[in-house]
Amino acid sequence: MPNLSPNAQQLWRQFLPYAVLMAIAGFIYFYFPDQLPLAARIVAIAIFVMSLDLVVGYGGLATLGHSALYGAGAYAAGLLAMHVSANPLLGLLVGACAGAVLAGISGLFLLRYEGLTFLMLTIAISQIVQNLASKFRDWTGGDDGLSGFMVDKILGLASFDLQGRVAFVYCFVVMVICLWLMRRLMASPFGLACMGIHQNRQRMAALGTQIRWQLLKLYILSGVFAGISGALAAQVAQIVGLDTLGFELSAEALVMLVLGGAGNLWGALVGTIIFASIHHWASTLNPYHWLFIIGGMLMLMVLLRERLGRALSARLHALRRTVSPITVRTSA
Amino acid sequence: MSVPLLETRQLCKSFGGLHVTRDINLSLLAGDKVGLIGPNGAGKTTLINLITGMLPPSAGSVHLGGEDISHLSQAQRVRRGLVRTFQITQLAPTLPVGRQVEMAIHEREGSIGRMWKPLHAYQNVQDEALAILQSLRMASLSCRAPIELAYGEQRMVEVALAMALRPRVLLLDEPMAGVPPGERQVVLDALASLPSNLAILMIEHDIDLVFNFADRMLVLAEGALLAEGSPLEIRRHAAVRSAYLGEEA
Amino acid sequence: MALLANILIDGIAYGMVLFIIAVGLSVTLGLMRFVNLAHGAFAMTGGYLASWLVGLQGLPFAIGVPIAVALTGLIGALLEVLVLRRLYRRSELQQVLFTIGLTFLFVATANFLAGPEVKLIALPGWLKTPVDLGIRTLPAQRLLVIAAGLVVLVLSAWVMGRSRFGVWLRATVDNTGAAASLGIPVKRVYALTFGFGAALAGLGGILGAELMPLEPYYPIKYLVLVLVVVAVGGMGSINGSAAAALALGIIETASKYLASDWGSVFFFLAMVLFLACRPHGLLVARRA
Numbered sequence: 131m132p133n134l135s136p137n138a139q140q141l142w143r144q145f146l147p148y149a150v151l152m153a154i155a156g157f158i159y160f161y162f163p164d165q166l167p168l169a170a171r172i173v174a175i176a177i178f179v180m181s182l183d184l185v186v187g188y189g190g191l192a193t194l195g196h197s198a199l200y201g202a203g204a205y206a207a208g209l210l211a212m213h214v215s216a217n218p219l220l221g222l223l224v225g226a227c228a229g230a231v232l233a234g235i236s237g238l239f240l241l242r243y244e245g246l247t248f249l250m251l252t253i254a255i256s257q258i259v260q261n262l263a264s265k266f267r268d269w270t271g272g273d274d275g276l277s278g279f280m281v282d283k284i285l286g287l288a289s290f291d292l293q294g295r296v297a298f299v300y301c302f303v304v305m306v307i308c309l310w311l312m313r314r315l316m317a318s319p320f321g322l323a324c325m326g327i328h329q330n331r332q333r334m335a336a337l338g339t340q341i342r343w344q345l346l347k348l349y350i351l352s353g354v355f356a357g358i359s360g361a362l363a364a365q366v367a368q369i370v371g372l373d374t375l376g377f378e379l380s381a382e383a384l385v386m387l388v389l390g391g392a393g394n395l396w397g398a399l400v401g402t403i404i405f406a407s408i409h410h411w412a413s414t415l416n417p418y419h420w421l422f423i424i425g426g427m428l429m430l431m432v433l434l435r436e437r438l439g440r441a442l443s444a445r446l447h448a449l450r451r452t453v454s455p456i457t458v459r460t461s462a
Numbered sequence: 463m464s465v466p467l468l469e470t471r472q473l474c475k476s477f478g479g480l481h482v483t484r485d486i487n488l489s490l491l492a493g494d495k496v497g498l499i500g501p502n503g504a505g506k507t508t509l510i511n512l513i514t515g516m517l518p519p520s521a522g523s524v525h526l527g528g529e530d531i532s533h534l535s536q537a538q539r540v541r542r543g544l545v546r547t548f549q550i551t552q553l554a555p556t557l558p559v560g561r562q563v564e565m566a567i568h569e570r571e572g573s574i575g576r577m578w579k580p581l582h583a584y585q586n587v588q589d590e591a592l593a594i595l596q597s598l599r600m601a602s603l604s605c606r607a608p609i610e611l612a613y614g615e616q617r618m619v620e621v622a623l624a625m626a627l628r629p630r631v632l633l634l635d636e637p638m639a640g641v642p643p644g645e646r647q648v649v650l651d652a653l654a655s656l657p658s659n660l661a662i663l664m665i666e667h668d669i670d671l672v673f674n675f676a677d678r679m680l681v682l683a684e685g686a687l688l689a690e691g692s693p694l695e696i697r698r699h700a701a702v703r704s705a706y707l708g709e710e711a
Numbered sequence: 712m713a714l715l716a717n718i719l720i721d722g723i724a725y726g727m728v729l730f731i732i733a734v735g736l737s738v739t740l741g742l743m744r745f746v747n748l749a750h751g752a753f754a755m756t757g758g759y760l761a762s763w764l765v766g767l768q769g770l771p772f773a774i775g776v777p778i779a780v781a782l783t784g785l786i787g788a789l790l791e792v793l794v795l796r797r798l799y800r801r802s803e804l805q806q807v808l809f810t811i812g813l814t815f816l817f818v819a820t821a822n823f824l825a826g827p828e829v830k831l832i833a834l835p836g837w838l839k840t841p842v843d844l845g846i847r848t849l850p851a852q853r854l855l856v857i858a859a860g861l862v863v864l865v866l867s868a869w870v871m872g873r874s875r876f877g878v879w880l881r882a883t884v885d886n887t888g889a890a891a892s893l894g895i896p897v898k899r900v901y902a903l904t905f906g907f908g909a910a911l912a913g914l915g916g917i918l919g920a921e922l923m924p925l926e927p928y929y930p931i932k933y934l935v936l937v938l939v940v941v942a943v944g945g946m947g948s949i950n951g952s953a954a955a956a957l958a959l960g961i962i963e964t965a966s967k968y969l970a971s972d973w974g975s976v977f978f979f980l981a982m983v984l985f986l987a988c989r990p991h992g993l994l995v996a997r998r999a
Contacts, residue, residue, distance in 0.1 A: 192804070239987075247990045250942040253935055254979040254986075261974035317580040319568040322557070326565055329554035336514075336552065337569045337627065338540030344575065351577075377935055381811070388808060418822040418927065421815040428812025432798070432805045 147396065148306065155302050159295070167294035168410060170366050173301040176402040177308050177359035179386045180395050184352040186384070187392030188316055189345055190328030194380045195252030196356060198236070198259040201375030202228040203357030204364040205263065205270055211279035211365070218281045222304065222361050229357020230350050232259070237349035241342050253377065260375035275371035276364075290366075297366045304362055305399075308355055313395055315351065324348050385428065465528040467492050467661040468513070468544070468631045473522035475505075475512055475685075482508050484686040486522070490631065490661040497676030497693070498665045505685040506665045507549060510633050514546050515539050527630065540569075543630035547620045549639050549665075553608040559619050560604035563591040566626035594622050598652050614645025621652045632656070634664040638671060673697070716847060718965045724853045725922055726960025727860025730953050732915030732933075733940040734867055735908020741947020742884045743901065745795070746803050748810040750912055751930035751937055752817035757783040757913020758925040759821060762830040772835040780914045787909020788902045796901060814930045822927040830925040832917060856918045860953075863911060867949045880904055939978075943985045945992015954993045955985070 158169055178200050185191050203225030210224045236255050243251055263270045270276055283289040288296045315321060323344050326334045334341055364370045373379060382405070390401020408427075412420035466489035475483040482505050490496055500506055511517040513524055515536040523532040531539050554562060567587045568574040582588070595601045598618055608616050617637060624632055634653075641649055653675065656662065666672040672679070672693075679696040681689040689699045696702055736750040757779050764775035790813075798806050834852060841848040871877040882890040883900045891897045916925065923933055940959060944951030959978060966977040985993060 243986075243990060246942060246946070247986055250938060251983060251986055253938070254982045257935065258976055258979045258983075261976040261979070265973050265976065314580065315577050318577045319565070319574050319581060319584070320577040322561060322565050322568070322581060323574045325557060326554050326562070329557060330552055332548070333552040333554060333623075335516075335536050336540065336546060336548070337566050337623065338537045339569060339574065340537055347575070347577075378931070385808070385811070388804065416822075418819045418827070421819040425812040425815030425819065428808050428815070432801070432809040432812070435805065 148310070151306065155298075159298065163295070166298040167366075168406075170294055170297040170301040171363065172402060172406040173298070173305045174359050174363040174366060175383075175386075175406065176399045177305050177362065178356055179383050179390075179398040179402045180309060180312055181352045181355035181359065182383050182387055183392055183395055183398040184312065184316070184324075184348060184355070186387060187394070187397075188321065188324045188328060189348045191345065191349075192249050192384075193252040194249060194377065194384065195254070195256030196352075196383060197375055197377070197379040198256035199229040199233055199353045199356035200360040200363075200379065201259070201263070201370075201372075202232045203360030204370045204374045205276060205360075206357070207361030207364045208276040208279055208370040209269070211281055212276070216280055216282040218284050218300070218365050221281065221365055222358050225357040225361025225364075226354045227357070229353035229355070229360065231353075233350045233353025233356075234346070237346045237353075241345050241349065253380075256375060256377065256380060260372060263375055264372055270372075271370075273372060275369050277369040279368065281365045281368065294366075301362055301366060304358065308358060309395060309399070312355060316395070320344065320347065385424075389431070464491060466490060466525070467494075467527055468663070469525040470513060471523050471525070473509070473512055473524065474520045475508060475517065476520050482685050483512060483519075484684075486687060488663075488680060488687070490663060492630070492659050492661055494661045494678065495676050496661075496663045496678045496680060497672035498663055498680045498682060499667070499669070499672060500682035500688070503684075504682040506682055507635055508685075509682065510546055510635055510663075510665065513633060514544060540627065543628070544633070545624045545627045545629035545631070546633040547617075547624055547635055547637060549635040551608075551613070551616045551620055551640075553616060553619055553623075555609045556607045558605050558607055559600070559611070559622075560588075560591055560595065562608075562619065563594055563622050563626050564588060566623045567591060570627050591626065594625055597625075597655055598622055599648075612645060614641045614648050617641055617649050618652050621649070621656075625656070629660065631661045631663070634662065634666075636665050636667060638666060638668050714968065718968050719961065720849060720853055721968075722961030722964035723957060724856045724960075725919075725964050726957035727856050728915050728919035728922060729936060729940050729960055730860055730915075730956035731863050731918065732912045733937045733944070733952050733956060734863065734949055735905075735911045736937055737941045737944060737946060737949065737952045738871075738904060739908055740941055741945070742880065743799070743904065744884075745799055746806040746810065747795070748807055748934060748938075749813040749817060749930065750908070751934045752814055753783055753787055753909040753912035754916030754919075754923075754933070754937075755817065755821060755925060755927075755929040756786060756916070757910075758832065758916035758920050758929070759825060759830055760913070761917045762832045762920075762925060763825075766831070766833055772833075772838065776914075776917055779917060780910050783913030784906040784910030787912075788906030790909075791902050791905035792898075795905070796898070814934070817930055818927045821929075825927075827927055830920075832920045832925075852921070859914065859918060863914075864949070864953050871949060876900070876903070939982050943982055943989075943993055945989075945995050948992050948994060951992040951994045958985070958993070 158165065162169070178196075181199070182193070182196050185193055185196070206228035207221035207225040210221050240248060240251055240255065264272055267273075281290060284296070284300055290296050316324070323334070323339060326337075327339065327341055327344060331341060360374060363374070386401040386405040387398050388401070389405055390399065391397030405424075408423060409420060412423050468490040470486050470488050473483060473486040474481070486509060488496075498506055498509070508517065512519050515531075515534060519532070523530055525531065526539065526542055526544055529542070531542065531544070534542070557565075561581070564581065564584070564587050565574065567590055568584070571587070573584070573587075592601060592604065595604055598621065600615070600618055600622065603611065603615060608619060611619070621637070637649055637653065638646060650671070664672060664675060676693060679691060679693050680687060681696060681699075681702050689696060689702050691699070732751070732754045735753070736747065739745050739747050739750075760779035760782050761776050764770045764779055765772055768775070770778070798809055838852045838855060840851055842851045842854050871880070879890070879895045879900050882893070882895055883897050887897055916923075916929075923929065940952055940956045943959065944953070944955030959981060962981045963975065963978040966973060966975070970977070989995065
């Protein structure tokens with residue numbers, strides 16, 4: 131781009147991936163109209179996996195209990211639509227708050243621990259939440275799930291259609307906004323601090339960082355987006371089940387994240403798309419055969435990582451420099 | 463008589479019956495350069511850990527600029543100007559060096575928790591980081607990550623981070639440890655460029671280095687202060703020679 | 712009063728099952744530092760093999776079960792030798808991902824070979840009769856489970872603490888290079904340890920088939936339980952695993968009897984409490 135100033139070049143580099151994303155979304159909208167409900171669900175889950183990336187990829191906190199935040203958002207949005215207001219944007223807001231509050235309360239406790247203890251405690255918290263949701267079935271519908279709530283027109287404009295067109299556009303727009311927000315927030319000094327904490331806590335302590343406070347902020351932030359994604363999924367599916375709080379969802383999200391690459395949010399999106407697509411295609415076969423495929427994939431990924439890793443990493447490194455949140459300054 | 467910048471009073475640490483640090487009284491004024499030597503296992507790094515708050519003392523107190531900081535956390539002490547470097551380099555392995563220096567500056571300025579403005583919008587922070595690296599002749603390394611650097615260069619990044627925090631008191635834990643002979647001069651130059659109003663306490667095994675650097679020497683053996691004095695006095699001190707220097711040819 | 716006794720007996724039996732399954736994982740995780748999330752698959756394998764040998768092949772219980780356990784151990788050892796030992800130096804996340812993939816493979820294979828229905832292990836007559844202990848009568852099966860748990864506890868503690876193999880294992884884990892140069896057959900130690908852990912898991916799966924039904928999703932469904940026991944008991948601590956398994960087993964059984972609509976809330980609450988107070992393991996006092 132010889133005619134553009136350095137600032138314009140910077141802006142173009144940042145905008146390009148979003149442009150590509152929107153092109154892909156447009157392509158799907160026009161050429162795969164019968165896959166739109168599935169695509170909407172995938173997009174909603176992608177936000178969840180991105181929120182997990184904040185905690186795992188940036189903060190370095192391996193968690194298997196993230197679904198609690200997702201489910202909290204889902205139930206909150208469902209209950210809101212059922213009892214108070216069917217405004218979808220309000221539902222997203224309530225979902226975000228539910229996720230944030232649960233993340234805040236559990237984070238205050240969880241972040242006192244590290245490593246395997248932390249991991250196990252995240253499992254415990256999410257199992258407790260799931261069991262409580264089952265217990266209070268008057269509110270949550272228990273095993274049958276929460277259903278029978280309708281969602282209003284978005285911004286008074288478009289109501290959900292059976293083909294899922296509105297749902298897809300709705301989810302996609304929300305996802306792009308969330309992605310942009312998350313990337314921006316992680317490109318700040320706070321994001322840098324989180325990465326520092328991930329890579330070397332001792333160093334951060336020696337710099338004077340209030341480690342637990344920054345991690346709590348990160349956890350709550352992640353809860354906001356996990357809650358939004360849960361609310362979004364609830365609104366689109368118009369049903370919320372106990373599986374939104376389950377261990378399987380947390381584990382699958384982690385697999386999706388690692389599949390696409392943790393630490394830059396785009397990987398979360400890519401991993402979700404790959405995993406969900408394969409899942410959908412393979413589950414049209416025997417549901418157990420899907421496990422052969424994903425199991426084999428995971429094992430191969432790990433076994434071949436050494437060889438593939440070196441070959442790919444040089445190329446990915448160059449690519450990541452253009453999309454990395456820590457943009458390398460061009461020399462003054 | 464001016465208030466000492468760093469002071470420990472009767473500082474002790476024991477693990478069960480094992481007394482690792484016994485009754486340490488030391489005091490540093492602004493501009494002091496003190497070398498701390500002693501045989502292996504004498505408790506030198508433990509002393510630094512006690513002063514910085516990484517380890518809670520069994521008895522005694524630590525004072526910074528007259529203020530009793532014994533109950534403050536490590537992070538709080540750093541924010542009051544008590545900074546240390548590590549014997550084994552502690553850096554974020556893949557974050558670019560320039561970013562890590564910026565991180566230290568943000569910590570110092572209190573803007574590390576800000577979430578909205580991106581890093582590149584903090585022009586003054588970036589300029590200062592570059593200036594610090596330039597003063598250490600490391601500006602070309604600004605975009606490189608520590609895992610790509612030679613060990614001596616990594617040590618220098620530690621010094622850069624320490625400087626970025628604008629400490630009042632600097633505790634250097636074996637800055638030369640593990641640095642190959644060819645890279646020692648770089649580190650020496652970095653140490654020479656430290657501000658002169660800083661109070662510095664340096665642990666070192668390299669006797670020549672510490673004798674050249676320090677105005678005053680402290681000798682630690684088995685957790686207690688064996689001797690204190692100028693480098694020349696220490697060189698001649700009989701007990702020190704037998705306990706420590708005497709072991710060398 | 713009878714209720715309390717029932718809770719205790721069932722709880723201890725459940726705890727023993729958890730312990731027998733978990734002990735192998737505690738050793739591999741705590742001592743070998745290898746994260747094997749496929750451990751539950753060994754329990755399932757043992758159960759399926761026993762069900763096949765005793766049910767379809769018609770072998771008597773007392774013969775079929777040991778064979779099933781031995782076969783499971785063999786499978787575990789083979790897995791270690793052929794595949795898993797390449798992963799010892801990989802990061803924990805990679806080990807987690809690989810063994811999750813392995814678990815999925817076990818699940819899919821179980822379904823492929825035996826279908827999705829629950830598999831039962833036919834108990835012989837002598838295990839179904841109640842045994843009179845004087846104070847009260849116990850179903851013989853419960854007695855067998857409790858006895859098996861005690862035997863495993865005593866034997867493992869002896870092997871780890873007193874036997875030459877135990878010394879070898881601890882030396883190998885501490886410093887593989889040094890152990891090898893001392894003539895310790897390092898590879899064999901790892902394979903044997905893994906095999907024994909798998910065999911014990913298989914035994915636990917067989918003994919616990921009533922409480923934890925054998926079906927293809929078994930390794931995934933009960934993974935969390937086993938991990939909890941290992942974490943609460945402290946990785947590498949056999950006694951800790953036993954204590955954790957018993958405590959948690961009793962609490963879970965009590966909550967099933969007394970407050971079943973609360974599900975496993977109390978189990979996990981107890982887990983949270985234990986881990987919060989003793990993050991390094993139930994029997995390990997807080998490190999200084």
